[in-house]
Structures are given as C-alpha cells and as structure tokens.
Amino acid sequence: MWDVTAGGCRVGVPAGLALTMNRTIAALGTTIFETMSQRARNGDVINLGQGFPDEQGPRELLEAAAKAVLDRSSQYPPMRGVPELRAAVAAYYAREQALDLADDEIVVTSGATEAIAATLMALLEPGDEVIVVQPLYDAYVPLIERFGGVPRFVSLVPPDWRLPLGAIAAAISSRTRVIMLNTPHNPTGSMVQPSDWTLLSRLCVKHDLTIICDEVWEAMIFDGSRHVSPLAIPQLRERSVKIGSAGKIFSLTGWKVGWACAAPRIAGAIAKAHQFLTFTTPPSLQWAVAEGLQRPSDWHVAHRDGHADGRTRLVEGLRSAGYAATAGPATWFIHVDLAASGIALTDVAFCERLITDGGIVSIPFSAFYAQEPETGHVRFCFTKHTHVLDEALKRLARFRTTLG
Ligand code: GLN
Numbered sequence: 001m002w003d004v005t006a007g008g009c010r011v012g013v014p015a016g017l018a019l020t021m022n023r024t025i026a027a028l029g030t031t032i033f034e035t036m037s038q039r040a041r042n043g044d045v046i047n048l049g050q051g052f053p054d055e056q057g058p059r060e061l062l063e064a065a066a067k068a069v070l071d072r073s074s075q076y077p078p079m080r081g082v083p084e085l086r087a088a089v090a091a092y093y094a095r096e097q098a099l100d101l102a103d104d105e106i107v108v109t110s111g112a113t114e115a116i117a118a119t120l121m122a123l124l125e126p127g128d129e130v131i132v133v134q135p136l137y138d139a140y141v142p143l144i145e146r147f148g149g150v151p152r153f154v155s156l157v158p159p160d161w162r163l164p165l166g167a168i169a170a171a172i173s174s175r176t177r178v179i180m181l182n183t184p185h186n187p188t189g190s191m192v193q194p195s196d197w198t199l200l201s202r203l204c205v206k207h208d209l210t211i212i213c214d215e216v217w218e219a220m221i222f223d224g225s226r227h228v229s230p231l232a233i234p235q236l237r238e239r240s241v242k243i244g245s246a247g248k249i250f251s252l253t254g255w256k257v258g259w260a261c262a263a264p265r266i267a268g269a270i271a272k273a274h275q276f277l278t279f280t281t282p283p284s285l286q287w288a289v290a291e292g293l294q295r296p297s298d299w300h301v302a303h304r305d306g307h308a309d310g311r312t313r314l315v316e317g318l319r320s321a322g323y324a325a326t327a328g329p330a331t332w333f334i335h336v337d338l339a340a341s342g343i344a345l346t347d348v349a350f351c352e353r354l355i356t357d358g359g360i361v362s363i364p365f366s367a368f369y370a371q372e373p374e375t376g377h378v379r380f381c382f383t384k385h386t387h388v389l390d391e392a393l394k395r396l397a398r399f400r401t402t403l404g
Pocket of ligand 1: 033034049050051052113186
C-alpha cells in the first residue's frame with residue numbers, strides 16, 4: 001500500500017493522482033482510546049476504557065454554557081482566551097497551588113492535547129531531543145516527531161511507578177531540549193515526588209532544559225497527596241510549561257477546553273503556534289469554565305469526591321473477583337497486574353478476550369508505550385454509574401473464572 005519515499009509517503013491511488021503524505025502521520029493507526037470506545041459502541045459492551053465519566057457534568061456549568069450560547073457572543077474570542085477565563089485560571093492556581101500567574105502567562109486551547117501540540121510546535125527545532133517517560137499518553141510521540149523532535153525513552157518501574165531519575169539523567173545528551181512529564185500520571189496514578197523535583201531542577205538548570213508538564217489530573221487526587229507543578233519551583237518557574245484541562249477538572253471531557261501556562265516568553269511562542277492550530281476555543285464554554293474555576297475549594301473537593309465511591313467500588317470489587325488491582329493516588333483509573341492475578345495472558349490478549357467473552361472494554365498498558373512495552377497490566381476507568389460498575393464487576397468475576 002505505502003510506497004515510502006524520502007520525506008513522505010505516496011499512497012496507492014488511481015493512476016494520474018499522486019497523494020503525498022507525511023510519513024509520521026501515514027504510519028499512525030487510530031488512537032487506542034477511540035478504537036476501544038468504538039468497540040464499546042457495538043452491542044452490549046461496557047466501556048471502562050477511555051477516561052470519561054458517565055455523568056453529564058456539573059449542572060451549574062452546563063447552565064452557564066447554555067446561557068452564554070443564548071445571551072453572549074458566539075464570535076471569535078481573543079486568541080489567548082476570554083479575559084474572564086484567563087483571570088479565573090490564574091486565581092484558581094493561586095488558591096489551589098500558590099502559583100503566581102500573570103495574564104500573559106496563560107494561553108487557552110481547545111483541550112490539553114492542543115496545548116501539548118502547540119507547545120511542542122512552538123519549542124522544537126528539527127533534531128531536538130525530548131525525554132519522554134513511558135507509560136505515556138499516545139499523543140506525545142507522534143506530535144514530537146511531527147514537529148521534528150526525536151523522542152528518547154525512559155520508563156517508570158513497577159510496582160511503584162516512580163520516576164527513573166538515573167535513567168533520565170543518563171538519557172540527556174547535547175541535543176536534549178525538553179523533558180516531558182505527566183503528574184499525576186496516566187495510567188498508573190503515580191505522582192512526581194518533592195525529592196524528584198529537586199534533582200530535576202538541577203538537571204534542567206545544568207543542561208538548559210525545558211519541562212513540559214502534563215498536569216491534567218491535578219484536581220483528581222484521592223489520597224491527600226499534594227500536587228506540585230514545576231511552576232511552583234523557583235529554578236523551574238521560567239523554564240516550564242504547565243498543561244491543564246477543564247475536561248478533567250469538571251468531568252466535561254467533550255468540551256475540549258484546556259490551557260498552557262508558562263513564562264511570557266514561552267507563552268508567547270505557544271500562542272503563535274496556537275493561532276494556526278485552532279486559533280480560538282468556543283467562548284461560551286470558556287465563560288462556563290471560568291465560572292466553574294471560581295467555585296470555592298469545597299465545591300471542587302465535593303466534585304472530586306463524587307468519583308471516590310466508584311474508585312473504591314471498582315478496586316475492591318476487582319480484588320474480590322480475583323484480580324490484583326491497584327488504585328494509584330490520582331486519576332480516574334485503576335490498574336490490574338495480570339501476573340500477580342495469576343493470569344497467564346499478555347495485556348492485549350486479556351483485553352481482547354475481555355471484550356469478546358466478558359463484554360467489557362479496558363485499555364492495555366502496552367498502548368502507553370512506543371518502545372519495549374510493559375505488557376502485564378490493564379487499565380480500567382471507574383467514573384461510571386454505580387449500576388454500570390456493579391454489572392461490570394459481575395461480568396469481570398464471571399470472566400475471571402473462565403481463565404483458570
Ligand atoms: N486521557 C484520556 C484517557 O486516558 C484519553 C484522551 C483522548 O482520548 N483524547 O482515557
């Protein structure tokens with residue numbers, strides 16, 4: 001099918017038509033999250049794969065968005081985001097994380113994934129090396145490569161999934177420009193520790209590196225751990241980009257409202273990239289998110305805690321059904337260690353059989369690897385209605401007995 005030529009791919013098309021395609025994009029499949037959700041749309045299959053809640057989202061925000069659609073402007077908002085949202089992002093992070101963000105340090109984007117894309121597009125030159133930590137969100141590597149970067153892989157080590165600081169230090173070369181981090185971490189729920197930040201600061205200052213920190217799970221921490229952004233660390237304040245997501249904070253994943261926060265010089269470059277990706281984000285949704293961020297801390301705690309029962313129900317239910325299940329400190333996910341559960345299948349084989357024989361979609365950990373995949377773990381999303389989780393647990397228990 002593909003006739004690979006230097007710099008691009010020629011697709012097999014009717015004579016006389018020659019379509020040239022970028023090699024990185026041509027080589028991509030469809031993301032695991034869409035693939036798995038699609039499989040759950042067919043027939044009686046429960047979707048514990050892609051991370052989204054069953055609930056509609058907070059009524060207050062839905063009403064604020066509806067009212068804004070009817071009563072306020074639906075024309076292009078300011079390119080960096082409506083002033084109300086930028087002010088609300090700054091105030092929210094000042095209150096929740098003691099950050100001091102100025103208006104010119106915030107760029108609103110159409111979701112965190114766009115923020116990541118705009119940041120990589122803004123920062124990378126061809127040949128720049130980016131250290132990435134596996135397991136990782138499957139968007140990182142294609143975006144790095146599409147913008148000319150070269151990923152250098154390190155991996156978290158189970159069962160604690162702590163940051164491999166020695167491996168990170170060893171991966172730094174004269175071409176390294178960026179370290180990409182994700183804390184709290186999807187899919188494991190682990191978090192960068194205060195002592196990790198001390199060493200990371202030293203490395204970044206010594207080698208003049210920028211940190212891109214995907215912090216979309218910052219509001220979904222269930223065990224009382226404190227989230228630390230690199231922007232809170234003086235040595236990293238001018239050399240880090242913080243990525244945030246209203247979808248994760250408010251359980252509104254389809255809204256695709258996110259942001260990148262960084263020192264003005266970096267934020268300015270991100271805004272230039274953003275102007276030619278999506279340019280702006282629907283203003284009604286931005287105003288609604290601004291209202292949500294202004295809700296008091298108690299409201300945010302209650303919203304997060306609305307997911308806590310599902311987390312306990314799923315992890316305990318999985319354990320009583322014979323699975324070695326772990327709920328990390330944060331995120332909407334629980335993971336199962338197959339070998340520790342006595343299941344002699346790879347993650348992909350397990351997920352396939354769980355769909356066909358068990359009627360449940362999950363996500364194999366190997367989908368979060370671009371190199372040397374860890375194939376012994378499976379991720380389950382717990383932000384589902386109670387009756388859905390109960391039915392899923394019944395199926396998982398039944399399925400477990402078929403595995404011997
Ligand atoms: N972060 C989501 C997840 O882990 C996926 C995001 C997406 O599908 N774009 O399920």
